[in-house]
Amino acid sequence: MSLPEVCALPVGDLATPDAMLFLWATSAHLEQAFAVINAWENFAYSSSIVWVKTDRNPGLGHVVRLQHELFLIARRATFRIHRLTPGRLR
Numbered sequence: 001m002s003l004p005e006v007c008a009l010p011v012g013d014l015a016t017p018d019a020m021l022f023l024w025a026t027s028a029h030l031e032q033a034f035a036v037i038n039a040w041e042n043f044a045y046s047s048s049i050v051w052v053k054t055d056r057n058p059g060l061g062h063v064v065r066l067q068h069e070l071f072l073i074a075r076r077a078t079f080r081i082h083r084l085t086p087g088r089l090r
Contacts (some may be wrong), residue, residue, distance in 0.1 A: 003032050012041025020046075021074040027066055034072075043074040 021043050025033035037043050049071040
């Protein structure tokens with residue numbers, strides 16, 4: 001699918017008001033990943049996780065050989081993270 005086709009997907013209509021979005025992205029496509037997050041209604045970037053590839057064969061890259069991928073986390077404005085006090089489960 002092209003970037004405009006992905007951005008046009010009705011994810012905002014299908015997701016609940018308190019949804020979180022998890023999106024894998026490579027460094028080469030990071031700008032497009034943020035375009036997707038911004039295109040899907042009411043999602044805002046929140047955080048990320050870096051997956052470091054530990055195999056002996058690093059991937060290809062546009063400028064340098066890459067050994068990581070990014071796991072982007074976005075949430076809707078109404079989503080709240082509930083912090084638990086130590087020793088207390090919900």
